[in-house]
Amino acid sequence: MSRLRGWEQLLGPVAAVALLALVSGLVVSSANQVQYLTAIVYVAIVAALYVFVGNSGVISFGQVSFVAVGAFAAGVMTIPIDTKPGVMSTLFPLLRDHSISSAWSLALAAGLGGLYAFVVGIPLMRLSGIAAGIATLAVLGITYNLFYNWNSIGPAATVESLIPVTTDYWQATIGAVAVICIAFAYQRSRFGRQLRAAREDPAAARAAGIDIHRQRLLAFTLSGALSGFAGGLYVHLLGSIGANQVYLDLTFLTLAMLVVGGISSLFGAVVGAITISLFNILLVNAQLGIHVFGWSITAPSGTSLVGIAVIMLVILLLRPAGITGGKEFSLPSTLLPARLRSR
Amino acid sequence: MIHIQNIIDAIGQGSIFALIAVGIGLVFGVLRLINFAYGQLIMLAAYTLAFTDSWPDAASVVLAVIVAVAASLVLERVAYRPLRSADPSTMLVATFAVAFLLENAALVQYTYRQQGIVADPVGTLSKLNEAVTIGSLHVRWVSFVAIGAGIVSLGALALLLNRTSIGLQMRAASMDFSTARLLGVKANTVIVAAVAVSGVLAAVAAVVLSVGNASVTYTTGLYETLFVLVGVVAGGIDRLMSATLGGFAIGFGISIVGAELPSSGETPFTSNVYMPSVIYLAVIVALLLRPAGLFARGGRGAERV
Numbered sequence: 001m002s003r004l005r006g007w008e009q010l011l012g013p014v015a016a017v018a019l020l021a022l023v024s025g026l027v028v029s030s031a032n033q034v035q036y037l038t039a040i041v042y043v044a045i046v047a048a049l050y051v052f053v054g055n056s057g058v059i060s061f062g063q064v065s066f067v068a069v070g071a072f073a074a075g076v077m078t079i080p081i082d083t084k085p086g087v088m089s090t091l092f093p094l095l096r097d098h099s100i101s102s103a104w105s106l107a108l109a110a111g112l113g114g115l116y117a118f119v120v121g122i123p124l125m126r127l128s129g130i131a132a133g134i135a136t137l138a139v140l141g142i143t144y145n146l147f148y149n150w151n152s153i154g155p156a157a158t159v160e161s162l163i164p165v166t167t168d169y170w171q172a173t174i175g176a177v178a179v180i181c182i183a184f185a186y187q188r189s190r191f192g193r194q195l196r197a198a199r200e201d202p203a204a205a206r207a208a209g210i211d212i213h214r215q216r217l218l219a220f221t222l223s224g225a226l227s228g229f230a231g232g233l234y235v236h237l238l239g240s241i242g243a244n245q246v247y248l249d250l251t252f253l254t255l256a257m258l259v260v261g262g263i264s265s266l267f268g269a270v271v272g273a274i275t276i277s278l279f280n281i282l283l284v285n286a287q288l289g290i291h292v293f294g295w296s297i298t299a300p301s302g303t304s305l306v307g308i309a310v311i312m313l314v315i316l317l318l319r320p321a322g323i324t325g326g327k328e329f330s331l332p333s334t335l336l337p338a339r340l341r342s343r
Numbered sequence: 344m345i346h347i348q349n350i351i352d353a354i355g356q357g358s359i360f361a362l363i364a365v366g367i368g369l370v371f372g373v374l375r376l377i378n379f380a381y382g383q384l385i386m387l388a389a390y391t392l393a394f395t396d397s398w399p400d401a402a403s404v405v406l407a408v409i410v411a412v413a414a415s416l417v418l419e420r421v422a423y424r425p426l427r428s429a430d431p432s433t434m435l436v437a438t439f440a441v442a443f444l445l446e447n448a449a450l451v452q453y454t455y456r457q458q459g460i461v462a463d464p465v466g467t468l469s470k471l472n473e474a475v476t477i478g479s480l481h482v483r484w485v486s487f488v489a490i491g492a493g494i495v496s497l498g499a500l501a502l503l504l505n506r507t508s509i510g511l512q513m514r515a516a517s518m519d520f521s522t523a524r525l526l527g528v529k530a531n532t533v534i535v536a537a538v539a540v541s542g543v544l545a546a547v548a549a550v551v552l553s554v555g556n557a558s559v560t561y562t563t564g565l566y567e568t569l570f571v572l573v574g575v576v577a578g579g580i581d582r583l584m585s586a587t588l589g590g591f592a593i594g595f596g597i598s599i600v601g602a603e604l605p606s607s608g609e610t611p612f613t614s615n616v617y618m619p620s621v622i623y624l625a626v627i628v629a630l631l632l633r634p635a636g637l638f639a640r641g642g643r644g645a646e647r648v
Contacts, residue, residue, distance in 0.1 A: 059432055059435065090609075123627075123631055124627070124631075126631065126634075127630060127631070127634050130377065130576055130580060131576060131630045131634040131635075133377075133576075134572070134573055134576040134577070134626070134630065135626070135627050135630045135631075137572075137573060138573060138623035138624075138626045138627050138630075139623070139627070141569075141573075141619050141620070141623040142619070142620045142623045142624060144619075145616075145617060145619040145620045145623075146611055146617075146620060149609075149611075149616045149617060150609065150610075150611055151609060152609065152610075248569075252379075252439045252442075252443065255435075255436060255439065256436045256439055256440065259432050259433055259435075259436040260436070263430065263432050303451055305443065305447035305450075306444055306447045306448055306451060308443075309440045309441070309443040309444035309447065310440075310444060312436070312439075312440040312443075313422060313437060313440045313441070313444070316426065316429075316433055316436065316437050316440070317422075317425050317426070320425075320426055320428075320429035320430070320433045321429070321430065321433070322433075
């Protein structure tokens with residue numbers, strides 16, 4: 001039974017996503033629903049980012065590269081085969097003449113994301129600190145540059161919009177919950193604990209026999225696979241794919257969500273993604289005009305983004321360690337069966 | 344064969360990047376902060392130049408310096424000082440938020456001015472864009488100005504750091520902030536001094552950039568800063584000299600690779616649209632070989648400023 005101790009921590013993140021999904025399914029008008037679905041997909045991306053950044057303590061600007069690989073793979077491979085050779089004639093024949101179902105494209109996205117992360121990680125995981133951050137930023141730069149210019153692997157500089165929109169309410173929710181559960185299982189595993197030990201004290205961890213390079217590589221690869229999967233969900237939500245959708249803006253946004261929530265806990269990742277997304281939805285709607293007591297207020301376009309930046313700053317100033325303080329969700333111990341209480 | 348003209352252009356570009364690198368390296372030295380918002384400071388100074396286009400050049404440059412320094416000081420006071428003891432990732436994300444804020448504020452102002460998002464022309468010091476011709480080579484005056492500004496600001500900084508009390512304090516603070524404070528170095532004074540100097544450099548960079556490209560948009564400075572940040576770390580961010588050389592090297596590399604690769608070709612690495620990939624790949628290799636930086640001195644405990 002002691003193996004179950006601590007699993008109640010998973011309740012927080014899952015409940016938060018479920019609540020968000022419930023709100024988006026029941027309360028929200030259909031015009032707003034896509035924003036809520038985007039929020040759920042962001043949860044998946046940030047949880048995937050957390051698997052590496054949160055557990056290793058190494059800031060990576062490169063995880064969106066794996067989101068991009070997943071998004072392009074899932075997008076390009078699901079364009080209907082009857083129109084594909086016509087609209088994307090410059091693709092490699094293998095990509096041009098075959099298409100797969102959306103479900104398989106998610107598996108492909110996860111596989112390619114993980115593979116790319118593994119290959120990139122072998123040399124890069126030897127670095128730490130600022131050098132690692134900048135090297136991963138360079139990976140993002142290369143990934144973007146190739147996707148933006150090479151028309152044999154995607155739409156290059158144009159945005160291709162024939163991608164089936166299959167990420168609905170259920171798929172987004174189940175996908176995000178799956179990513180959260182895998183991230184949680186990893187962080188409780190032997191490997192996750194070794195990496196977290198190395199984050200707290202690399203010298204002591206090394207002395208205890210932990211191979212830091214190997215543990216970081218494992219987390220980087222897992223994070224890459226989950227990021228690729230989330231990229232697949234993202235592209236099937238947007239229904240279009242272009243290199244600019246998965247570049248710097250998404251990188252900064254997702255890292256900000258993680259830090260605002262609390263960088264060193266999965267609960268923080270989920271809470272950060274949801275909080276920033278909800279504020280964003282609120283401000284975007286305010287931009288379209290809100291009615292308060294007969295007054296109609298309309299903010300000029302672009303103010304929602306200024307507002308979100310101010311909100312991020314205020315949250316960071318009030319809670320520098322993030323909303324959750326980097327702590328996992330916990331139930332009051334009186335609510336737990338005695339055998340599950342922590343000592 | 345590499346053309347001499349391209350080398351001359353690359354030196355000019357490298358000098359501009361070196362100037363930006365000094366501003367980033369200086370703040371990193373005392374705050375340990377990678378300032379992703381530095382490009383938006385340059386943008387702010389560039390907009391100041393554009394809005395005061397009808398003024399005499401000297402007045403408009405002075406105002407740009409004042410605006411950049413004031414903005415740097417406000418940001419330091421409001422956003423970075425309260426977070427100094429927080430996790431480095433928190434301060435990093437605070438710079439993202441500031442960058443995001445300034446970039447979008449620049450977008451929103453177009454709505455108030457009731458016009459589309461168009462570049463604002465800058466004519467400040469535009470004479471510098473003319474070229475001197477020596478034989479078959481053309482050197483734009485701005486290249487000399489960039490090199491001159493780079494040398495003068497580095498020289499002035501060297502004097503400031505080595506010959507003045509505040510400089511000594513900055514160097515001490517960047518080596519070991521807590522010990523320096525114990526020995527009586529006033530943290531706020533040192534940081535404010537470094538941030539103010541980096542603001543001046545942002546304005547100088549804005550002037551030099553807007554001579555080369557006579558218009559300002561909300562993305563002015565963004566592209567340069569991103570490359571400079573990468574170059575500064577690849578060069579060695581722990582010392583101002585190696586950081587500056589890193590900035591120069593990346594500017595030089597961008598210019599020369601862009602000019603020497605053919606301008607058409609779809610396959611990766613066969614044309615100059617793939618210049619960023621070439622540069623980033625070189626940076627990754629450099630970091631793997633020398634994680635502390637290409638131009639970093641060997642041994643530990645090297646001075647950071």
